Amino acid sequence: MPTLPNKTASPLADRERYIPRGLAHYHPVVVESASGATLRGVDGREYLDFAGGIGVLNAGHCHPKVVKAVQEQAAKLIHSAVQVAPPRVYVEVCRKLVEAAPGAFAKKAVLLNTGAEAVETAVKLARAFTRRPGIVSFEGSFHGRTYMAMRLNGKHKPLRTRVGPFPGDVYHVPFPNPYRPPAGVAAKDLTRYCMGRLEDLLTTTTAPEEVAAVIIEPVQGEGGFIVPPKDFLPALRAFCDRHGILLIIDEVQAGFGRTGTLFACEQAGVAGDLLLAAKSIAAGLPLSAIVGRADVMDSLEPGGLGGTYTGNPLACAAALAVFGLVETEDLLGKAKRVGEAIKRSFDKLAKASPIVGESRGLGAMRAIELVTDKRTKAPLPEADMKRILELCREKGLLVIKAGGHGNVLRCLVPLTVGDAHLARGLKIIADVVLGLKRS
Ligand SMILES: Cc1ncc(COP(=O)(O)O)c(C=O)c1O
Structure with a gap:
């Protein structure tokens, strides 16, 4: 029988203590509240949310209606x-x-x-x-x-x-x-x-x-x-x-x-x-x-x-x-417009970065696939993907990955996201990918 760790007061430590490891999370953030396309952690820090509850929040967090x-x-x-x-x-x-x-x-x-x-x-x-x-x-x-x-x-x-x-x-x-x-x-x-x-x-x-x-x-x-x-x-x-x-x-x-x-x-x-x-x-x-x-x-x-x-x-x-x-709120029109903005940014990134193998998607369901070499398409290793997620988080953006090799950065931002938030999140992704120093 495993021994109990010391009792702690931090929600994140409590999360480790009381919740089994089979329930993984992409980000060590315990969420207190959310609104529109942003989430707030228990420490008061606000994040742009490009994970959208894994595709649940097309209408945004806590939409008043x-x-x-x-x-x-x-x-x-x-x-x-x-x-x-x-x-x-x-x-x-x-x-x-x-x-x-x-x-x-x-x-x-x-x-x-x-x-x-x-x-x-x-x-x-x-x-x-x-x-x-x-x-x-x-x-x-x-x-x-x-x-x-x-x-x-x-x-x-x-x-x-x-x-x-x-x-x-x-x-x-x-x-x-x-x-x-x-x-x-x-x-x-x-x-x-x-x-x-x-x-x-x-x-x-x-x-x-x-x-x-x-x-x-x-x-x-x-x-x-x-x-x-x-x-x-x-x-x-x-x-x-x-x-x-x-x-x-x-x-x-x-x-x-x-x-x-x-x-x-x-x-x-x-x-x-x-x-x-x-x-x-x-x-x-x-x-x-x-x-x-x-x-x-x-x-x-x-x-x-x-x-x-x-x-x-x-x-x-x-x-x-x-x-x-x-x-x-013309959610379908919004999906088209948000999708086009993400596509423009991801297409540009795919041209500029040696590690973006492909920019793809349909409407606002968009992603980039990250590789070590565009010719061989070898997937970017897990440690580098983890680092990308960490660096985005440090800059205030929560984003998640997908793919059989875990090397696809996917965007499921609420469709109700404002232009400024969308542009800021996309810039964070571009800056992090372009500036990544591979491990
Ligand atoms: C295409 C698809 N089908 C089914 C599921 C399972 O849904 P749930 O997690 O609500 O059981 C998911 C979850 O991500 C999904 O993406």
Whole structure:
């Protein structure tokens, strides 16, 4: 049994003492409050927040309209349990989702708490509807920390280390990464190559009548903000239709305005049979959703969907406020403008810096991939990435990384960020990257 460390009074030391190491954090900052695109630590220091709660705060921290909606809801109804009697705001959020989701077919929606829970539930629905077991996922993908979601993730370490066994009937295929195509494959042939690998899967490892669904992020998030070629999602849609396989589009990170449309898949002209949303849907309150084909959504027996806290009224009130902000604050227009400003800055940095291999993204979901050599594309080592995050923090900016090699600096700044804050944060990133002395 480990001995107890000395009792301390510092929140950061208490964080180390009382919270297990499995819960990692990018920054040793204990947060007291936040507003707009800034966070304040318990020591009173203010930081620009370019992590945006990992894609949760498209509408900004503590937006007054979200705060008001949650406060008013709290005074009226905090919980009824949807299985006992659904809150009005739950029903309203589902209606809004059905109206907003792409696809000219009858739809229904269900609310849950987390992204991973939406993933798990979508897998249940797909299996129940098709009566097939298999699920195809992509290398480099991220779908969460619960067992099925972990199994679907296209990366083993660190999440799957030492915690198996995992659920079965999951297959992984390559995701088209234009910056790192497989050896011998030209970037222009990526879609054809990846679709060929999918077809091969159905003739070698499994068969169409064994596969319920393909799950995909329209832009890989944790995988490093990888945008597939324009023709890939339409080709995937056609593949699924050809084989009677359902398409699950996981917009947990890319959705709710981040890419300049409410859902990123709209830009590819593709609708999923099931569409998953979470994160920025409720501006920081725990809420996720599945909106999809009514016949698929109806495939579970009564009682097969739900959960005590799912679609909590406070979270639903926040989501309705966010739907309002999409209109009144032109969140989608803001995503385009913020995205263009980040792109200009990151493109310039990619030209000026020998360690920025690529500037990429869609709308305001933007990143730079850092390498030691632009020709070999060898990833910048972890110690250097850590130093970049530290130096940014010292200059007052919280930013986070992503990617299979942890060498992608990603920007998920609130879309409501002011011009001055945005420019200051981008300058900090440029100064730190250009001035980095590698270890
Ligand atoms: C695309 C995607 N799906 C699912 C998840 C899991 O969401 P949660 O952490 O809310 O379970 C994430 C989380 O980052 C994600 O980015």
